[in-house]
Amino acid sequence: MSNLFIPNGFSVRDNEWFIEELSLSSLAKEYGTPCFVYSRVALTEAFKQYESACLRADGSRRARVHFAMKANSNLAILNLFAKLGAGFDLVSGGELERVIAAGGNPHDCVFSGVGKSAKEITQALLAGVKCFNVESIPELTRINEIAHSLGKVAPISLRVNPDVDAKTHPYISTGLKDNKFGIAYEAVLSTYQTAHQMSNCKIVGIDCHIGSQILEIEPFIESIDRILALIADLNKRNIPIEHLDIGGGLGISYGHEASPDITLFANTLLNHIEQQGFGHLEVVFEPGRSLVGNAGVLLTQIEYLKPTPAKNFCIVDAAMNDLMRPAMYDAYHAIVPVTLKDLPEVSYDVVGPVCETGDWLGKNRTLKVLPQDVLAILSAGAYGSSMASNYNTRPKALELMIDGENTYVIRERESVRDLFTHERLLPTKAV
Numbered sequence: 533m534s535n536l537f538i539p540n541g542f543s544v545r546d547n548e549w550f551i552e553e554l555s556l557s558s559l560a561k562e563y564g565t566p567c568f569v570y571s572r573v574a575l576t577e578a579f580k581q582y583e584s585a586c587l588r589a590d591g592s593r594r595a596r597v598h599f600a601m602k603a604n605s606n607l608a609i610l611n612l613f614a615k616l617g618a619g620f621d622l623v624s625g626g627e628l629e630r631v632i633a634a635g636g637n638p639h640d641c642v643f644s645g646v647g648k649s650a651k652e653i654t655q656a657l658l659a660g661v662k663c664f665n666v667e668s669i670p671e672l673t674r675i676n677e678i679a680h681s682l683g684k685v686a687p688i689s690l691r692v693n694p695d696v697d698a699k700t701h702p703y704i705s706t707g708l709k710d711n712k713f714g715i716a717y718e719a720v721l722s723t724y725q726t727a728h729q730m731s732n733c734k735i736v737g738i739d740c741h742i743g744s745q746i747l748e749i750e751p752f753i754e755s756i757d758r759i760l761a762l763i764a765d766l767n768k769r770n771i772p773i774e775h776l777d778i779g780g781g782l783g784i785s786y787g788h789e790a791s792p793d794i795t796l797f798a799n800t801l802l803n804h805i806e807q808q809g810f811g812h813l814e815v816v817f818e819p820g821r822s823l824v825g826n827a828g829v830l831l832t833q834i835e836y837l838k839p840t841p842a843k844n845f846c847i848v849d850a851a852m853n854d855l856m857r858p859a860m861y862d863a864y865h866a867i868v869p870v871t872l873k874d875l876p877e878v879s880y881d882v883v884g885p886v887c888e889t890g891d892w893l894g895k896n897r898t899l900k901v902l903p904q905d906v907l908a909i910l911s912a913g914a915y916g917s918s919m920a921s922n923y924n925t926r927p928k929a930l931e932l933m934i935d936g937e938n939t940y941v942i943r944e945r946e947s948v949r950d951l952f953t954h955e956r957l958l959p960t961k962a963v
Protein backbone atom coordinates (compact mmCIF):
# COMPACT_ATOMS: atom_id res chain seq x y z
CA MET A 533 0.00 0.00 0.00
CA SER A 534 2.77 2.40 1.02
CA ASN A 535 4.32 2.86 -2.42
CA LEU A 536 1.09 2.32 -4.36
CA PHE A 537 0.32 4.93 -6.99
CA ILE A 538 -3.09 6.48 -6.22
CA PRO A 539 -4.68 7.74 -9.43
CA ASN A 540 -6.20 11.16 -9.91
CA GLY A 541 -9.80 11.29 -8.65
CA PHE A 542 -9.15 8.64 -5.97
CA SER A 543 -8.07 8.99 -2.34
CA VAL A 544 -7.82 7.02 0.89
CA ARG A 545 -9.39 8.65 3.94
CA ASP A 546 -9.96 7.05 7.35
CA ASN A 547 -9.14 3.59 5.95
CA GLU A 548 -11.69 3.90 3.16
CA TRP A 549 -11.03 4.26 -0.58
CA PHE A 550 -12.90 7.14 -2.19
CA ILE A 551 -13.64 8.08 -5.76
CA GLU A 552 -14.14 11.82 -5.73
CA GLU A 553 -16.56 12.37 -2.81
CA LEU A 554 -17.96 8.85 -2.54
CA SER A 555 -16.61 5.77 -0.82
CA LEU A 556 -16.14 2.74 -3.02
CA SER A 557 -17.72 0.54 -0.33
CA SER A 558 -20.94 2.58 -0.39
CA LEU A 559 -21.09 2.32 -4.19
CA ALA A 560 -20.58 -1.45 -4.10
CA LYS A 561 -23.34 -1.74 -1.50
CA GLU A 562 -25.78 0.37 -3.45
CA TYR A 563 -25.12 -0.83 -7.01
CA GLY A 564 -23.73 -4.34 -6.52
CA THR A 565 -20.67 -5.95 -8.02
CA PRO A 566 -18.93 -6.47 -10.42
CA CYS A 567 -19.11 -2.81 -11.31
CA PHE A 568 -16.86 -0.40 -13.20
CA VAL A 569 -16.63 3.06 -11.61
CA TYR A 570 -15.12 6.07 -13.41
CA SER A 571 -14.13 9.50 -12.16
CA ARG A 572 -15.28 12.39 -14.29
CA VAL A 573 -12.54 14.59 -12.84
CA ALA A 574 -9.85 12.08 -13.76
CA LEU A 575 -11.14 11.74 -17.34
CA THR A 576 -11.35 15.50 -17.76
CA GLU A 577 -7.93 16.15 -16.27
CA ALA A 578 -6.20 13.57 -18.45
CA PHE A 579 -7.74 15.19 -21.52
CA LYS A 580 -6.72 18.66 -20.33
CA GLN A 581 -3.16 17.47 -19.83
CA TYR A 582 -3.01 16.64 -23.54
CA GLU A 583 -4.76 19.89 -24.43
CA SER A 584 -2.29 22.05 -22.55
CA ALA A 585 0.46 20.73 -24.84
CA CYS A 586 -1.74 21.01 -27.94
CA LEU A 587 -2.44 24.72 -27.50
CA ARG A 588 0.27 27.34 -27.99
CA ALA A 589 0.70 30.24 -25.57
CA ASP A 590 -1.17 32.52 -28.02
CA GLY A 591 -4.14 30.11 -27.98
CA SER A 592 -3.52 28.71 -31.46
CA ARG A 593 -3.61 24.95 -31.88
CA ARG A 594 -0.64 22.81 -32.87
CA ALA A 595 -2.16 19.40 -32.24
CA ARG A 596 -5.45 17.60 -31.78
CA VAL A 597 -6.54 14.70 -29.61
CA HIS A 598 -8.52 11.89 -31.20
CA PHE A 599 -9.56 9.52 -28.41
CA ALA A 600 -8.89 5.89 -29.42
CA MET A 601 -12.35 4.79 -28.41
CA LYS A 602 -11.55 1.08 -28.43
CA ALA A 603 -10.09 1.73 -24.98
CA ASN A 604 -13.53 2.56 -23.63
CA SER A 605 -16.48 3.17 -25.90
CA ASN A 606 -19.22 3.83 -23.34
CA LEU A 607 -21.48 6.54 -24.77
CA ALA A 608 -21.21 8.74 -21.66
CA ILE A 609 -17.42 8.72 -21.89
CA LEU A 610 -17.49 9.50 -25.63
CA ASN A 611 -19.98 12.28 -24.98
CA LEU A 612 -17.79 13.76 -22.26
CA PHE A 613 -14.72 13.77 -24.52
CA ALA A 614 -16.72 15.16 -27.46
CA LYS A 615 -17.89 18.03 -25.25
CA LEU A 616 -14.30 18.67 -24.18
CA GLY A 617 -13.39 19.00 -27.85
CA ALA A 618 -11.89 15.60 -28.67
CA GLY A 619 -12.10 13.86 -32.01
CA PHE A 620 -12.05 10.06 -32.20
CA ASP A 621 -9.94 7.27 -33.63
CA LEU A 622 -12.31 4.52 -34.64
CA VAL A 623 -11.83 1.06 -36.09
CA SER A 624 -15.27 -0.16 -37.15
CA GLY A 625 -18.63 0.92 -38.46
CA GLY A 626 -19.96 0.06 -35.02
CA GLU A 627 -17.61 2.55 -33.40
CA LEU A 628 -18.71 5.21 -35.91
CA GLU A 629 -22.33 4.61 -34.94
CA ARG A 630 -21.37 4.95 -31.28
CA VAL A 631 -19.66 8.32 -31.90
CA ILE A 632 -22.78 9.60 -33.64
CA ALA A 633 -25.06 8.24 -30.89
CA ALA A 634 -22.87 9.97 -28.31
CA GLY A 635 -23.17 13.35 -30.05
CA GLY A 636 -19.68 13.28 -31.61
CA ASN A 637 -18.98 14.61 -35.07
CA PRO A 638 -17.85 12.17 -37.81
CA HIS A 639 -15.82 15.03 -39.35
CA ASP A 640 -13.60 14.76 -36.26
CA CYS A 641 -12.94 11.04 -36.71
CA VAL A 642 -10.07 9.14 -38.26
CA PHE A 643 -10.90 5.61 -39.36
CA SER A 644 -8.10 3.10 -38.63
CA GLY A 645 -7.88 -0.68 -38.99
CA VAL A 646 -6.49 -3.29 -41.39
CA GLY A 647 -9.78 -4.83 -42.50
CA LYS A 648 -12.30 -2.11 -43.35
CA SER A 649 -15.23 -3.74 -45.15
CA ALA A 650 -16.93 -2.23 -48.20
CA LYS A 651 -19.96 -1.55 -46.00
CA GLU A 652 -17.87 0.28 -43.42
CA ILE A 653 -16.07 2.35 -46.05
CA THR A 654 -19.42 3.36 -47.56
CA GLN A 655 -20.80 4.23 -44.13
CA ALA A 656 -17.71 6.34 -43.31
CA LEU A 657 -17.78 8.15 -46.66
CA LEU A 658 -21.46 8.99 -46.27
CA ALA A 659 -20.92 10.18 -42.70
CA GLY A 660 -17.97 12.30 -43.87
CA VAL A 661 -15.08 11.14 -41.68
CA LYS A 662 -12.03 13.37 -41.47
CA CYS A 663 -9.71 10.71 -42.85
CA PHE A 664 -9.20 7.02 -43.67
CA ASN A 665 -5.97 5.71 -42.17
CA VAL A 666 -5.18 3.27 -44.98
CA GLU A 667 -3.20 0.13 -44.27
CA SER A 668 -2.70 -1.54 -47.68
CA ILE A 669 -2.89 -1.02 -51.45
CA PRO A 670 -5.97 -3.27 -51.85
CA GLU A 671 -7.73 -1.16 -49.20
CA LEU A 672 -6.72 2.04 -51.00
CA THR A 673 -8.09 0.66 -54.27
CA ARG A 674 -11.34 -0.33 -52.58
CA ILE A 675 -11.76 3.10 -50.98
CA ASN A 676 -11.12 4.81 -54.33
CA GLU A 677 -13.68 2.60 -56.12
CA ILE A 678 -16.37 3.09 -53.50
CA ALA A 679 -15.77 6.85 -53.35
CA HIS A 680 -16.05 6.94 -57.15
CA SER A 681 -19.35 5.05 -57.11
CA LEU A 682 -20.73 7.49 -54.52
CA GLY A 683 -19.42 10.56 -56.35
CA LYS A 684 -17.22 11.43 -53.37
CA VAL A 685 -13.55 12.10 -52.72
CA ALA A 686 -12.09 10.12 -49.83
CA PRO A 687 -9.61 11.94 -47.56
CA ILE A 688 -6.75 9.52 -46.93
CA SER A 689 -3.62 9.05 -44.88
CA LEU A 690 -1.28 6.07 -45.20
CA ARG A 691 -0.40 4.22 -42.02
CA VAL A 692 3.34 3.73 -42.03
CA ASN A 693 4.85 0.67 -40.42
CA PRO A 694 8.08 2.31 -39.25
CA ASP A 695 9.68 -0.97 -38.08
CA VAL A 696 10.36 0.40 -34.62
CA ASP A 697 10.47 -1.68 -31.46
CA ALA A 698 8.05 -0.16 -28.92
CA LYS A 699 9.46 -2.47 -26.21
CA THR A 700 6.05 -3.52 -24.98
CA HIS A 701 4.05 -6.79 -24.79
CA PRO A 702 4.25 -8.58 -28.20
CA TYR A 703 0.43 -8.67 -28.47
CA ILE A 704 0.22 -4.87 -28.23
CA SER A 705 3.26 -4.05 -30.33
CA THR A 706 2.17 -2.89 -33.77
CA GLY A 707 5.05 -1.05 -35.45
CA LEU A 708 7.39 -3.93 -36.26
CA LYS A 709 7.72 -5.11 -39.82
CA ASP A 710 6.28 -8.56 -39.09
CA ASN A 711 3.14 -7.06 -37.49
CA LYS A 712 0.02 -7.00 -39.70
CA PHE A 713 -0.30 -3.23 -39.39
CA GLY A 714 0.52 -0.42 -41.78
CA ILE A 715 2.39 -0.19 -45.06
CA ALA A 716 6.01 -1.36 -45.11
CA TYR A 717 8.32 1.62 -44.72
CA GLU A 718 10.06 1.01 -48.07
CA ALA A 719 6.71 0.85 -49.90
CA VAL A 720 5.20 4.05 -48.49
CA LEU A 721 6.50 6.54 -51.09
CA SER A 722 5.38 4.45 -54.06
CA THR A 723 1.98 3.88 -52.42
CA TYR A 724 1.55 7.64 -51.98
CA GLN A 725 2.41 8.07 -55.67
CA THR A 726 -0.27 5.51 -56.53
CA ALA A 727 -2.79 7.28 -54.28
CA HIS A 728 -1.88 10.62 -55.85
CA GLN A 729 -3.02 9.27 -59.23
CA MET A 730 -6.37 8.11 -57.91
CA SER A 731 -9.28 10.29 -58.98
CA ASN A 732 -11.37 9.77 -55.84
CA CYS A 733 -8.74 9.90 -53.11
CA LYS A 734 -7.27 13.05 -51.62
CA ILE A 735 -4.06 12.72 -49.65
CA VAL A 736 -4.39 14.67 -46.39
CA GLY A 737 -2.10 12.98 -43.92
CA ILE A 738 0.34 10.33 -42.81
CA ASP A 739 0.00 8.18 -39.70
CA CYS A 740 1.49 5.47 -37.54
CA HIS A 741 0.83 3.69 -34.27
CA ILE A 742 3.68 1.64 -32.88
CA GLY A 743 2.04 -0.07 -29.90
CA SER A 744 0.50 0.38 -26.51
CA GLN A 745 1.55 0.77 -22.85
CA ILE A 746 4.84 2.35 -23.97
CA LEU A 747 6.72 3.94 -21.10
CA GLU A 748 9.73 5.32 -22.98
CA ILE A 749 9.86 8.31 -25.28
CA GLU A 750 12.61 6.98 -27.61
CA PRO A 751 10.47 4.64 -29.72
CA PHE A 752 8.08 7.54 -30.44
CA ILE A 753 10.94 9.87 -31.47
CA GLU A 754 12.45 7.14 -33.62
CA SER A 755 9.22 6.52 -35.50
CA ILE A 756 8.47 10.25 -35.86
CA ASP A 757 11.93 10.83 -37.34
CA ARG A 758 11.41 8.06 -39.86
CA ILE A 759 8.07 9.58 -40.85
CA LEU A 760 9.39 13.14 -41.08
CA ALA A 761 11.98 11.83 -43.57
CA LEU A 762 9.10 10.45 -45.65
CA ILE A 763 7.20 13.75 -45.48
CA ALA A 764 10.30 15.60 -46.74
CA ASP A 765 10.52 13.18 -49.68
CA LEU A 766 6.82 13.56 -50.42
CA ASN A 767 7.13 17.34 -50.42
CA LYS A 768 9.93 17.08 -53.00
CA ARG A 769 7.57 15.05 -55.16
CA ASN A 770 4.85 17.70 -54.80
CA ILE A 771 2.70 15.51 -52.61
CA PRO A 772 1.80 17.80 -49.69
CA ILE A 773 0.87 16.40 -46.30
CA GLU A 774 -1.42 18.39 -44.00
CA HIS A 775 -1.45 16.32 -40.85
CA LEU A 776 0.87 13.96 -39.03
CA ASP A 777 -0.96 11.42 -36.88
CA ILE A 778 1.49 9.87 -34.45
CA GLY A 779 -0.95 7.35 -32.98
CA GLY A 780 -1.50 6.54 -29.34
CA GLY A 781 0.47 4.28 -27.07
CA LEU A 782 1.52 6.26 -24.01
CA GLY A 783 1.53 3.92 -21.02
CA ILE A 784 0.13 4.45 -17.53
CA SER A 785 1.06 3.34 -14.03
CA TYR A 786 -0.58 0.06 -13.09
CA GLY A 787 0.37 0.36 -9.46
CA HIS A 788 4.00 0.78 -8.63
CA GLU A 789 5.74 2.48 -11.54
CA ALA A 790 5.72 6.28 -11.78
CA SER A 791 2.91 7.60 -13.94
CA PRO A 792 4.22 9.27 -17.10
CA ASP A 793 3.47 13.00 -17.35
CA ILE A 794 1.08 13.41 -20.29
CA THR A 795 1.82 17.10 -20.90
CA LEU A 796 5.57 16.53 -20.80
CA PHE A 797 5.25 13.59 -23.20
CA ALA A 798 3.09 15.52 -25.66
CA ASN A 799 5.23 18.66 -25.43
CA THR A 800 8.43 16.71 -26.01
CA LEU A 801 7.06 15.17 -29.20
CA LEU A 802 5.50 18.40 -30.48
CA ASN A 803 8.65 20.40 -29.75
CA HIS A 804 10.73 17.77 -31.51
CA ILE A 805 8.53 17.97 -34.62
CA GLU A 806 8.84 21.77 -34.60
CA GLN A 807 12.61 21.64 -34.10
CA GLN A 808 12.90 19.36 -37.13
CA GLY A 809 11.20 22.08 -39.21
CA PHE A 810 7.73 20.56 -39.44
CA GLY A 811 5.86 22.96 -37.18
CA HIS A 812 3.41 23.75 -39.98
CA LEU A 813 1.86 20.26 -39.78
CA GLU A 814 -1.24 19.64 -37.73
CA VAL A 815 -0.28 16.85 -35.34
CA VAL A 816 -2.83 14.27 -34.22
CA PHE A 817 -2.55 12.17 -31.06
CA GLU A 818 -4.67 9.01 -30.76
CA PRO A 819 -4.46 8.22 -27.04
CA GLY A 820 -6.68 5.57 -25.54
CA ARG A 821 -5.27 4.13 -22.33
CA SER A 822 -3.64 7.35 -21.07
CA LEU A 823 -7.02 9.16 -21.16
CA VAL A 824 -9.17 6.55 -19.43
CA GLY A 825 -7.01 3.82 -17.88
CA ASN A 826 -6.39 5.34 -14.48
CA ALA A 827 -9.83 6.98 -14.32
CA GLY A 828 -11.67 3.73 -13.62
CA VAL A 829 -11.69 0.79 -11.22
CA LEU A 830 -13.51 -2.53 -11.21
CA LEU A 831 -15.26 -3.32 -7.93
CA THR A 832 -15.66 -6.96 -7.03
CA GLN A 833 -16.81 -8.82 -3.94
CA ILE A 834 -15.08 -11.79 -2.38
CA GLU A 835 -17.19 -14.94 -2.61
CA TYR A 836 -14.83 -17.38 -0.91
CA LEU A 837 -11.39 -17.59 0.59
CA LYS A 838 -10.10 -21.03 -0.38
CA PRO A 839 -6.89 -22.28 1.18
CA THR A 840 -5.29 -25.27 -0.54
CA PRO A 841 -2.06 -27.10 0.35
CA ALA A 842 -0.30 -25.24 -2.49
CA LYS A 843 -1.92 -21.80 -2.54
CA ASN A 844 -4.57 -19.56 -1.10
CA PHE A 845 -7.25 -18.49 -3.53
CA CYS A 846 -9.37 -15.40 -3.14
CA ILE A 847 -12.40 -16.15 -5.31
CA VAL A 848 -14.22 -13.00 -6.38
CA ASP A 849 -17.36 -12.26 -8.39
CA ALA A 850 -15.52 -10.55 -11.27
CA ALA A 851 -13.73 -12.66 -13.83
CA MET A 852 -11.74 -12.71 -17.04
CA ASN A 853 -14.92 -11.90 -18.95
CA ASP A 854 -15.08 -8.53 -17.12
CA LEU A 855 -11.35 -7.77 -17.29
CA MET A 856 -9.48 -9.80 -19.90
CA ARG A 857 -6.10 -8.11 -19.54
CA PRO A 858 -4.50 -10.41 -16.92
CA ALA A 859 -5.55 -13.59 -18.78
CA MET A 860 -4.66 -12.23 -22.18
CA TYR A 861 -1.44 -10.29 -21.59
CA ASP A 862 -0.35 -11.46 -18.16
CA ALA A 863 -1.12 -7.87 -17.19
CA TYR A 864 -0.68 -6.55 -13.67
CA HIS A 865 -3.44 -4.49 -12.02
CA ALA A 866 -3.09 -3.36 -8.41
CA ILE A 867 -5.86 -4.83 -6.22
CA VAL A 868 -6.89 -3.22 -2.93
CA PRO A 869 -9.61 -3.84 -0.34
CA VAL A 870 -11.90 -0.78 -0.44
CA THR A 871 -11.98 -0.77 3.38
CA LEU A 872 -8.62 -1.22 5.05
CA LYS A 873 -8.92 -3.60 8.00
CA ASP A 874 -6.57 -4.67 10.72
CA LEU A 875 -6.30 -8.37 9.82
CA PRO A 876 -3.43 -10.80 9.28
CA GLU A 877 -1.78 -10.49 5.87
CA VAL A 878 -2.21 -13.49 3.58
CA SER A 879 -0.90 -14.04 0.06
CA TYR A 880 -3.65 -14.96 -2.43
CA ASP A 881 -4.19 -15.57 -6.10
CA VAL A 882 -7.26 -13.47 -6.87
CA VAL A 883 -9.37 -15.49 -9.29
CA GLY A 884 -12.84 -15.36 -10.83
CA PRO A 885 -15.62 -17.95 -11.10
CA VAL A 886 -15.01 -18.74 -14.81
CA CYS A 887 -14.07 -22.33 -15.59
CA GLU A 888 -10.58 -21.65 -16.91
CA THR A 889 -7.25 -21.78 -15.10
CA GLY A 890 -6.44 -18.59 -17.00
CA ASP A 891 -9.25 -16.83 -15.16
CA TRP A 892 -7.15 -14.86 -12.71
CA LEU A 893 -7.03 -11.16 -11.89
CA GLY A 894 -3.93 -11.02 -9.71
CA LYS A 895 -1.32 -13.50 -8.54
CA ASN A 896 0.49 -13.64 -5.18
CA ARG A 897 -1.27 -10.60 -3.75
CA THR A 898 -0.86 -9.85 -0.08
CA LEU A 899 -4.29 -8.89 1.24
CA LYS A 900 -5.99 -8.38 4.59
CA VAL A 901 -9.48 -9.58 3.79
CA LEU A 902 -12.51 -11.60 4.85
CA PRO A 903 -15.22 -13.23 2.72
CA GLN A 904 -17.78 -10.64 1.42
CA ASP A 905 -15.19 -7.85 1.49
CA VAL A 906 -15.09 -5.65 -1.60
CA LEU A 907 -11.90 -5.25 -3.64
CA ALA A 908 -11.08 -2.58 -6.19
CA ILE A 909 -9.05 -3.60 -9.21
CA LEU A 910 -7.28 -0.38 -10.11
CA SER A 911 -6.53 1.16 -13.51
CA ALA A 912 -9.38 -0.74 -15.14
CA GLY A 913 -10.76 2.20 -17.16
CA ALA A 914 -9.04 1.20 -20.40
CA TYR A 915 -9.60 -2.09 -22.23
CA GLY A 916 -11.78 -3.31 -19.36
CA SER A 917 -15.46 -2.92 -20.21
CA SER A 918 -14.68 -2.51 -23.93
CA MET A 919 -13.07 -5.98 -24.05
CA ALA A 920 -15.62 -7.66 -21.79
CA SER A 921 -17.45 -10.76 -22.99
CA ASN A 922 -20.37 -12.91 -21.88
CA TYR A 923 -18.33 -16.10 -21.49
CA ASN A 924 -19.98 -18.56 -19.09
CA THR A 925 -23.23 -16.64 -19.68
CA ARG A 926 -22.09 -13.88 -17.39
CA PRO A 927 -23.94 -10.58 -17.88
CA LYS A 928 -21.69 -7.58 -18.42
CA ALA A 929 -21.01 -5.39 -15.40
CA LEU A 930 -22.81 -2.21 -14.48
CA GLU A 931 -20.86 1.02 -15.12
CA LEU A 932 -21.00 4.19 -13.03
CA MET A 933 -19.64 7.68 -13.56
CA ILE A 934 -18.95 9.71 -10.44
CA ASP A 935 -19.02 13.48 -10.56
CA GLY A 936 -18.29 14.95 -7.14
CA GLU A 937 -21.08 13.61 -4.94
CA ASN A 938 -23.22 12.53 -7.87
CA THR A 939 -23.46 9.04 -9.27
CA TYR A 940 -24.69 8.29 -12.78
CA VAL A 941 -25.42 4.81 -14.11
CA ILE A 942 -23.81 4.91 -17.56
CA ARG A 943 -24.45 1.25 -18.35
CA GLU A 944 -27.08 -0.84 -16.70
CA ARG A 945 -26.18 -4.31 -15.59
CA GLU A 946 -27.11 -6.77 -18.33
CA SER A 947 -29.75 -9.33 -17.50
CA VAL A 948 -29.25 -12.99 -18.35
CA ARG A 949 -32.29 -12.71 -20.61
CA ASP A 950 -30.41 -10.02 -22.65
CA LEU A 951 -27.78 -12.64 -23.41
CA PHE A 952 -30.00 -15.06 -25.25
CA THR A 953 -32.63 -12.75 -26.61
CA HIS A 954 -31.22 -13.11 -30.15
CA GLU A 955 -31.03 -16.89 -30.03
CA ARG A 956 -33.72 -19.14 -31.48
CA LEU A 957 -34.74 -22.74 -30.86
CA LEU A 958 -34.99 -24.96 -33.92
CA PRO A 959 -38.60 -25.42 -35.11
CA THR A 960 -40.16 -28.43 -33.35
CA LYS A 961 -40.26 -30.54 -36.54
CA ALA A 962 -36.51 -30.08 -37.05
CA VAL A 963 -35.57 -31.56 -33.67
Ligand code: LLP
Nearest residue numbers: 600644741744745780781818819820821915
Ligand atom coordinates in the same frame (compact mmCIF):
# COMPACT_ATOMS: atom_id res chain seq x y z
N1 LLP B 1 -4.42 4.13 -32.44
C1 LLP B 1 -4.46 2.90 -32.98
C2 LLP B 1 -4.45 2.77 -34.44
C3 LLP B 1 -4.51 1.78 -32.15
O1 LLP B 1 -4.55 0.56 -32.69
C4 LLP B 1 -4.55 1.95 -30.75
C5 LLP B 1 -4.61 0.79 -29.84
C6 LLP B 1 -4.52 3.25 -30.23
C7 LLP B 1 -4.46 4.33 -31.10
C8 LLP B 1 -4.57 3.55 -28.75
O2 LLP B 1 -3.49 3.04 -28.07
P1 LLP B 1 -3.30 3.40 -26.50
O3 LLP B 1 -3.09 4.88 -26.37
O4 LLP B 1 -4.52 2.96 -25.80
O5 LLP B 1 -2.11 2.61 -26.10
N2 LLP B 1 -6.09 -4.35 -25.40
C9 LLP B 1 -4.71 -3.97 -25.16
C10 LLP B 1 -4.34 -2.73 -25.90
C11 LLP B 1 -4.58 -2.83 -27.39
C12 LLP B 1 -4.28 -1.56 -28.12
C13 LLP B 1 -4.77 -1.62 -29.51
N3 LLP B 1 -4.59 -0.42 -30.27
C14 LLP B 1 -4.51 -3.83 -23.65
O6 LLP B 1 -5.45 -4.05 -22.89
O7 LLP B 1 -3.40 -3.57 -23.21
